[in-house]
Amino acid sequence: MLLMTGLRHGCSLTHPKVLSNPFLIPAGSDFAELRNVKNTQPPAAPTGTNIVSLQQDRKPVVEFWYEFASTYSYLSAMRIETLASDYGVAIAWKPFLLGPIFKKQGWPTSPFNLYPTKGRYMWRDMERLCERYGLPLTMPMPFPQDSLLAARIAHAGQNQPWIGAFTRAVYIAEFGQGLNIAEESLMAELLLETGAPARQALETAHSRETKISLRADVTEAEKLGIFGAPSFVLPDGELYWGDDRLEQALEVAGNMVATDV
Numbered sequence: 203m204l205l206m207t208g209l210r211h212g213c214s215l216t217h218p219k220v221l222s223n224p225f226l227i228p229a230g231s232d233f234a235e236l237r238n239v240k241n242t243q244p245p246a247a248p249t250g251t252n253i254v255s256l257q258q259d260r261k262p263v264v265e266f267w268y269e270f271a272s273t274y275s276y277l278s279a280m281r282i283e284t285l286a287s288d289y290g291v292a293i294a295w296k297p298f299l300l301g302p303i304f305k306k307q308g309w310p311t312s313p314f315n316l317y318p319t320k321g322r323y324m325w326r327d328m329e330r331l332c333e334r335y336g337l338p339l340t341m342p343m344p345f346p347q348d349s350l351l352a353a354r355i356a357h358a359g360q361n362q363p364w365i366g367a368f369t370r371a372v373y374i375a376e377f378g379q380g381l382n383i384a385e386e387s388l389m390a391e392l393l394l395e396t397g398a399p400a401r402q403a404l405e406t407a408h409s410r411e412t413k414i415s416l417r418a419d420v421t422e423a424e425k426l427g428i429f430g431a432p433s434f435v436l437p438d439g440e441l442y443w444g445d446d447r448l449e450q451a452l453e454v455a456g457n458m459v460a461t462d463v
Contacts, residue, residue: 261290261291261292262290262291262292262436262437262455262456262458263291263292263293263294263437263455264286264291264292264293264294264434264435264436264437264451264452264455265294265296265434265435266278266279266282266293266294266295266296266432266434267296267297267298267423267426267428267431267432267433267434267435268295268296268297268298268369268431268432269297269298269299269300269349269353269431269432270297270347270349270352270353270356270372270373270376270383271300271312271345271346271347271348271349272300272346272430272431272432273314273324273325273328273377274328274431274432274444274445275373275431275432275445276337276373276376276377277328277331277332277335277337277445278432278445278448279369279370279373279432280335280337280370280373280374281335281448282448282452283366285448285449285452286452288452289449289452289453289455289456290456291452291455291456293366294360295356295360295365295366295369296360296419296423297352297353297356297357297360297369298353298357298416298419298420298423298428298431299349299350299353299416299420300430300431302417302420303420303423303424303428303429306424307429311346312345312346314345325341331445337377337378338374338377338378338379339377339378340377340378340379340380341377341380342376342377342380342381342382342383343380347376347382347383347384348383348384349383349384350384351383351384351386351389351407352372352383352384352389353416354407354408354412354413354416355368355389355393355403355404355407356368356369356372357407357412357415357416357419358403358406358407358409358412358415359398359403359406362398363397364393364396364397364398367396367397368392368393368396368398371392371395371396372389372392375388375392386404389404390404426439426441427441428441428443429443430443430444432444432445432448434447434448434451434452436451436454436455436458437455437458438458440454
């Protein structure tokens with residue numbers, strides 16, 4: 203069982219026991235081990251939205267909209283590449299920010315904080331699901347985390363080969379180890395450990411172009427009807443919301459004929 207009783211009493215969490223899983227790392231591991239998240243993955247669908255490779259593979263593309271501060275996005279991010287490969291689907295990584303969308307709904311913070319009963323249920327649900335998937339779970343403080351920097355980095359690198367490994371590494375650091383993902387030094391370390399050019403990636407993330415482009419993606423998310431994360435948008439525009447809809451979305455997409463990108 204996961205040792206997380208402190209969560210229900212508002213105390214800090216101990217690191218949970220990690221169940222066997224070939225492509226995950228335990229909480230508290232050295233950052234160098236984060237490479238294992240990438241290197242031990244079974245063959246998966248192409249990462250990013252490389253247009254040439256997607257046209258060659260002719261796989262239906264599912265847009266994976268995720269927020270780094272989202273607990274349930276953590277669950278999906280750690281599983282989506284393997285599942286997408288199983289269903290013959292390619293993934294377009296779409297990191298974005300839920301904060302602006304929440305504010306338009308009158309929520310100044312996460313609904314899990316605004317509604318304590320809902321929040322307590324969510325963390326208990328995360329205990330169960332992380333135990334099921336063999337994922338480490340540590341509640342980061344504060345929650346939700348400031349995900350702006352991580353989102354900018356991932357947004358700028360969404361077409362790069364390291365996007366999947368970096369995304370998983372951020373989630374492991376945040377929800378597996380309870381680290382603060384707003385720290386640039388941590389982001390630099392994770393970029394290096396996942397094979398990304400850290401200095402270049404950070405410079406691009408801080409650029410005016412990236413900031414504008416990320417804001418545009420938030421607007422696009424609203425137009426698509428996205429109100430939470432994770433969300434999955436199929437080639438025909440059909441929207442699925444929630445980690446519990448991940449496999450259904452991939453299965454439906456896998457039965458579609460790939461369209462021109």
